[in-house]
Amino acid sequence: MANGWAPDGAIQDQIDDTVTDAVALARAHLLEGNGLDYCEDCGDDIPLARRKALPGSRTCIDCQTVRDSALRSVGINRRGSKDSQLR
Numbered sequence: 001m002a003n004g005w006a007p008d009g010a011i012q013d014q015i016d017d018t019v020t021d022a023v024a025l026a027r028a029h030l031l032e033g034n035g036l037d038y039c040e041d042c043g044d045d046i047p048l049a050r051r052k053a054l055p056g057s058r059t060c061i062d063c064q065t066v067r068d069s070a071l072r073s074v075g076i077n078r079r080g081s082k083d084s085q086l087r
Helices: 010-028 048-053 061-072 082-086
Strands: none
Touching: none
16 A cells, blocks of 8 residues: 555565665675784774684774764664655
C-alpha cells in the first residue's frame, strides 16, 4: 500500500538502504595490513594484548574511542519530508 506520493515498498527501501550503508561503513573500517607498535594519533605504545587481539591496530584504545565517537555522531536523514529537504 502506497503512502501519499511514495511508491509501494518505499519504507522497506529506506530500511534496506540504511542497512546497506551501515554494512559498507563497517567494511570500510575493517583493519587491514600490519599494525603499528605506536599509536599513529598520539604516539603512545599500543599494548601487546591489543596488537594480538587486533593485528591491524594502528591506534591505542583511547584514540580509537575518540575516533569511534566521532563516527557515531554522523547520521543520515532518510525521512524525506519537505521540511528536512528544505533545511
